[in-house]
Amino acid sequence: MSASHNQAPSHYETVLRDAGVRITRPRKVILSILSGHTDHPDALEIYRRAAAIDPAISLSTVYRTMKLLEEKGAIHRHAFEGGPSRFEQAAGQHHDHLIDMDTGQVVEFHSERIEALQQEIAERLGYEIVFHRLELYGRRRKDD
Known part of the structure; x- marks a missing residue:
């Protein structure tokens, strides 16, 4: 755009x-x-x-x-x-990133399940999350 x-x-x-x-x-x-x-x-x-x-x-x-x-x-x-x-x-809703290792494309995504799991892990370990950043790196799957 x-x-x-x-x-x-x-x-x-x-x-x-x-x-x-x-x-x-x-x-x-x-x-x-x-x-x-x-x-x-x-x-x-x-x-x-x-x-x-x-x-x-x-x-x-x-x-x-x-x-x-x-x-x-x-x-x-x-x-x-x-x-x-x-x-x-910087403005906008929190999101995470998936980076395509072949093209460099950055794909934004948000997952309530991931957010809840991170919170659960932090609480279990006795922590409060102040900030986090999740980056996933991958390649498109080749359909067989």
Whole structure:
């Protein structure tokens, strides 16, 4: 899913403005890309998308913007095995990830059974879960 870079201020823009960060044209393009996509791009992919709109955008601007957004809690950075850090919007319902080891595709899923089992295990061991992240790595099954 994509979006035009000439839209109303995004949640990301509001977060950065509230932090006293100036919203430059390159940063506005980067923020519109993040607002308009639901995948888990890495910094290089964000740069490619931004440079297609404005060739003057630098990779360092992408890295600095992503770091600011992560520091402000607007995005989550994932370091999935075998690949570069990827980013996703921090807002939304908790979910886990299944990473396709052949394509790199990240599939989001939520399972009440898994959540309940994690809670049960933590309680049995005398713990309260404060935070958790579940990543499954797999390959598509080949039907025989």
